[in-house]
Amino acid sequence: MHMSILTSASRKINKPLGKLGVHTILLCYMIIALWPIFLVISNAFKSRKAIFRDPMALPDVDSFSIVGFEKVLARSNFDLYFLNSFTVMTVSLAITLVAGAMAAWALSEYKFRGNTLLGLYLAIGIMVPIRLGSVSILKLIVDLDLTNTLTALILVYVAQSLPLTIFILNEFMSQIPKDLKEAARCDGVSEYRIFFQIILPLTRPAIATVGIFTMVPVWNDLWFPLILAPGESTRTVTLGVQQFVGQYVTDWNAVLASLTLAIIPIMIVYLIFSRQLIRGITSGAVK
Amino acid sequence: MEKGVSARRFPIHIAVFLAPAVLIYSLFMIYPLIDTFRFSLFSPNEAGNLNFVAFDNYVKLLTDPDWSSSFWNALYNNFILFLVHMLVQNPIGLLLAALLSLPVLKGRQIYRTAIFMPTMMSVVIIGFIWQLILNPLWGVAETLMWHVGLDAFFYPWLGDEATALITLSLISVWQWVGIPMMLIYAALLGIPEDLTEAAEIDGASHMQIFWKIKLPLILPTLGVVSVLTFVANFNAFDLIYAVKGALAGPNFSTDIMGTLFYRVFFGFQLQIGDASMGATVATTMFLIILVGILFYLFVIQRRMQRYTF
Amino acid sequence: MANIKLDAIQKSYGTIEVIHGVDIDIKDGEFCVFVGPSGCGKSTLLRMIAGLEEITSGEMKIGGNRVNELPPADRGIAMVFQSYALYPHMSVYKNMAFGLSIKKFSKTDVKKRVHEAAEILQLTDLLTRKPAQLSGGQRQRVAIGRAIVRDPEVFLFDEPLSNLDAALRVQTRIEIAKLHTKLKNTVIYVTHDQVEAMTLADKIVVLNDGRVEQIGSPLDLYDKPQNLFVAGFIGSPKMNFLKASQTEFSSASVETIGVRPEHLRQTTEADLLLTGTADVVERLGDVSYVYLTTTDGTNIIIATPGASKVEPGDTVTFGADKQSLHFFNADGIRCEGD
Numbered sequence: 030m031h032m033s034i035l036t037s038a039s040r041k042i043n044k045p046l047g048k049l050g051v052h053t054i055l056l057c058y059m060i061i062a063l064w065p066i067f068l069v070i071s072n073a074f075k076s077r078k079a080i081f082r083d084p085m086a087l088p089d090v091d092s093f094s095i096v097g098f099e100k101v102l103a104r105s106n107f108d109l110y111f112l113n114s115f116t117v118m119t120v121s122l123a124i125t126l127v128a129g130a131m132a133a134w135a136l137s138e139y140k141f142r143g144n145t146l147l148g149l150y151l152a153i154g155i156m157v158p159i160r161l162g163s164v165s166i167l168k169l170i171v172d173l174d175l176t177n178t179l180t181a182l183i184l185v186y187v188a189q190s191l192p193l194t195i196f197i198l199n200e201f202m203s204q205i206p207k208d209l210k211e212a213a214r215c216d217g218v219s220e221y222r223i224f225f226q227i228i229l230p231l232t233r234p235a236i237a238t239v240g241i242f243t244m245v246p247v248w249n250d251l252w253f254p255l256i257l258a259p260g261e262s263t264r265t266v267t268l269g270v271q272q273f274v275g276q277y278v279t280d281w282n283a284v285l286a287s288l289t290l291a292i293i294p295i296m297i298v299y300l301i302f303s304r305q306l307i308r309g310i311t312s313g314a315v316k
Numbered sequence: 317m318e319k320g321v322s323a324r325r326f327p328i329h330i331a332v333f334l335a336p337a338v339l340i341y342s343l344f345m346i347y348p349l350i351d352t353f354r355f356s357l358f359s360p361n362e363a364g365n366l367n368f369v370a371f372d373n374y375v376k377l378l379t380d381p382d383w384s385s386s387f388w389n390a391l392y393n394n395f396i397l398f399l400v401h402m403l404v405q406n407p408i409g410l411l412l413a414a415l416l417s418l419p420v421l422k423g424r425q426i427y428r429t430a431i432f433m434p435t436m437m438s439v440v441i442i443g444f445i446w447q448l449i450l451n452p453l454w455g456v457a458e459t460l461m462w463h464v465g466l467d468a469f470f471y472p473w474l475g476d477e478a479t480a481l482i483t484l485s486l487i488s489v490w491q492w493v494g495i496p497m498m499l500i501y502a503a504l505l506g507i508p509e510d511l512t513e514a515a516e517i518d519g520a521s522h523m524q525i526f527w528k529i530k531l532p533l534i535l536p537t538l539g540v541v542s543v544l545t546f547v548a549n550f551n552a553f554d555l556i557y558a559v560k561g562a563l564a565g566p567n568f569s570t571d572i573m574g575t576l577f578y579r580v581f582f583g584f585q586l587q588i589g590d591a592s593m594g595a596t597v598a599t600t601m602f603l604i605i606l607v608g609i610l611f612y613l614f615v616i617q618r619r620m621q622r623y624t625f
Numbered sequence: 626m627a628n629i630k631l632d633a634i635q636k637s638y639g640t641i642e643v644i645h646g647v648d649i650d651i652k653d654g655e656f657c658v659f660v661g662p663s664g665c666g667k668s669t670l671l672r673m674i675a676g677l678e679e680i681t682s683g684e685m686k687i688g689g690n691r692v693n694e695l696p697p698a699d700r701g702i703a704m705v706f707q708s709y710a711l712y713p714h715m716s717v718y719k720n721m722a723f724g725l726s727i728k729k730f731s732k733t734d735v736k737k738r739v740h741e742a743a744e745i746l747q748l749t750d751l752l753t754r755k756p757a758q759l760s761g762g763q764r765q766r767v768a769i770g771r772a773i774v775r776d777p778e779v780f781l782f783d784e785p786l787s788n789l790d791a792a793l794r795v796q797t798r799i800e801i802a803k804l805h806t807k808l809k810n811t812v813i814y815v816t817h818d819q820v821e822a823m824t825l826a827d828k829i830v831v832l833n834d835g836r837v838e839q840i841g842s843p844l845d846l847y848d849k850p851q852n853l854f855v856a857g858f859i860g861s862p863k864m865n866f867l868k869a870s871q872t873e874f875s876s877a878s879v880e881t882i883g884v885r886p887e888h889l890r891q892t893t894e895a896d897l898l899l900t901g902t903a904d905v906v907e908r909l910g911d912v913s914y915v916y917l918t919t920t921d922g923t924n925i926i927i928a929t930p931g932a933s934k935v936e937p938g939d940t941v942t943f944g945a946d947k948q949s950l951h952f953f954n955a956d957g958i959r960c961e962g963d
Contacts, residue, residue: 084454220329
């Protein structure tokens with residue numbers, strides 16, 4: 030076993046491009062991918078003059094300034110936006126995971142009439158964007174008197190995230206060894222307890238995958254905050270930045286600072302979870 | 317044990333397990349999609365009451381001069397957007413994936429993580445970042461091009477009708493190239509090394525191995541990538557809205573289905589919002605996406621064989 | 626001429642040395658089997674001959690020419706992989722033709738060669754099928770066919786039978802042997818199964834831990850194992866080992882005595898006598914294996930005739946003559962008994 034792993038590690042790259050060519054291309058693309066983000070962050074810490082005089086320079090003792098951040102924090106409720114985004118994301122994730130795991134369990138474990146059909150029904154949402162139902166969603170939210178509430182966003186996001194979650198967890202649950210549940214059944218454990226005390230804890234490894242795939246779009250979404258909860262008190266980060274930049278478009282310090290504030294948290298979370306995310310994609314959890 | 321027995325009577329616990337997901341999903345996803353379609357069959361009269369008008373709204377959208385020019389313009393632009401993604405994003409994704417999956421590559425982890433980074437960010441943020449970079453006022457792009465002697469070619473691309481859409485498409489490509497890269501990369505990793513070694517012994521060069529062995533084997537993944545690109549592009553909105561606003565300027569040259577839908581639904585400037593016509597546009601988008609998916613499922617996927625190794 | 630010469634071949638991954646200087650000489654047309662436990666380096670060695678693995682130091686010659694730096698395709702070899710490595714998107718015909726078309730053979734040449742190989746392997750009716758539509762045995766034959774069409778000087782087999790069921794394994798083994806008699810190419814065959822090694826080989830190379838333990842014909846290895854490892858590895862059931870000090874062959878130079886189960890017989894008159902209690906008797910029909918614990922506590926296996934009357938619990942005495950005993954010194958190396 031260990032031989033074969035070592036084997037692939039010792040092979041040399043004798044591609045037509047050569048090692049150098051490969052690294053040059055990848056390095057160039059890496060710079061193209063990171064440079065714009067880096068540029069915005071580095072200029073956010075510079076004075077207005079320095080931003081225009083030499084955009085490429087890093088902030089130094091002379092040019093360093095956090096006036097942009099001061100302006101952003103003074104003129105908008107960025108902390109509130111973060112709290113809103115965070116609340117929406119965590120609550121939707123929790124509901125999605127529990128409801129999704131229950132449904133995935135029912136679909137993968139029990140044979141009942143319409144099982145396949147229900148599975149297909151729940152899969153529609155993987156491909157069809159929920160946004161296309163916006164006209165009715167807005168009406169529904171108005172009828173339920175939920176406009177400008179985080180609840181409205183949470184409900185929509187749960188509905189949006191469920192199909193993919195059920196799909197991923199379904200695959201995952203079919204890999205849980207049969208003996209485990211059958212041993213429990215022989216002991217007379219109820220179906221509910223089997224699910225909540227045996228199956229749900231076992232799905233923990235899938236949570237990271239599900240969380241990343243469903244919650245990144247939620248955090249980044251502009252559409253639903255814009256149409257369902259545009260009010261100041263329920264604004265999410267994405268909408269908040271969009272509104273702020275629109276309003277202070279000429280104040281470069283403030284614009285750069287607000288973008289930086291929106292970038293940094295995502296970047297940190299991404300760097301922490303990138304291994305899991307990439308493993309999730311490469312293991313074929315999502316196809 | 318449970319299977320088979322439970323097929324006769326519908327046990328209560330199955331219903332309990334399914335209920336939360338099915339209820340929320342049906343109420344906030346399926347019902348709105350159906351109701352949107354229903355709504356598109358009605359039109360408000362002068363008194364503001366809704367009348368059933370069957371498919372009149374669709375006829376209006378496609379033929380009425382007030383509507384059809386915007387519709388066809390948006391649809392055309394949307395196809396341009398899709399085309400740019402297919403011709404630029406997916407080939408670049410394929411190239412990067414092919415390089416990343418080379419047997420011994422130092423720094424693979426770093427490249428992967430870095431190139432995927434923009435994909436994780438909000439489209440809105442990405443839109444603003446590029447708007448700043450391409451802004452002649454700031455002059456970053458111009459300076460950069462000056463360094464490589466191309467400053468004469470600098471142009472305020474985002475502000476010109478002729479170039480704005482392509483520029484925005486390329487910004488979107490820049491952001492999303494990580495998705496095809498990762499999916500193709502995963503597919504390439506799934507090809508057993510034995511196969512490429514067998515080809516090597518057969519005398520195939522690395523290029524031949526890629527074109528004759530690897531590429532045919534990952535065709536199904538390229539199909540999935542294409543249909544995902546299609547759905548994402550015909551559902552796009554955020555980037556255009558963030559950079560160009562609901563009017564998708566200059567002069568609607570960047571208008572796509574998503575922004576058209578927003579304008580029709582919520583109104584803009586002098587025109588007030590029209591929920592019925594909004595529903596009509598949304599249902600049309602739904603149908604376009606459906607046609608794309610069905611084309612994939614019944615024409616493309618059927619001709620491709622998935623291989624298990 | 627495709628004789629193969631490995632001269633002080635050594636392989637390291639970074640600082641870990643896995644092949645410690647191996648010398649092997651394989652004559653043209655010889656069927657040579659590399660055998661050893663898993664992880665002994667036999668597959669690595671084969672892959673180095675194929676050119677799939679770099680050679681850290683030493684020299685490899687095929688047909689008298691140094692091949693260290695040659696790519697696999699230029700070494701005049703063909704390889705059959707353990708997993709068969711058939712191209713799943715190509716028909717049987719295309720799988721076999723791929724290497725030829727890469728080498729720019731004419732269409733008619735390709736067709737002729739593929740059909741000839743298909744004929745030999747009874748694949749003619751399957752040429753249009755994809756690998757997924759074939760049984761395990763058929764895939765195996767396609768993998769061999771893909772090697773044959775290239776008309777190589779050397780065939781390399783990497784555990785080719787390990788994915789087949791027992792019956793098919795025996796059948797394919799015989800087919801490979803027949804094929805070798807017919808084609809007379811040099812063959813290097815890697816396996817962990819000593820029965821395959823014994824039945825197929827002209828020459829066996831026993832490898833352990835990246836070193837050659839012994840090279841010889843099957844009967845050489847069986848009759849004169851050079852050390853304890855080879856003695857224990859070749860032969861089934863395994864050779865019995867006894868401490869020399871507890872037998873009448875106690876001497877300064879001999880540490881261990883080996884005796885094969887099939888060389889012990891129920892007797893009270895022999896050079897070496899072992900008395901003990903039969904714990905278990907396995908009756909296979911033609912032969913019965915008696916598992917014996919001797920009076921000094923050593924476990925011994927004896928192959929007795931199928932009709933043997935020994936029952937579990939019996940106290941019995943077995944013996945063997947001196948010429949069928951193997952003597953090993955304190956380093957585990959074969960030596961002559963006194």
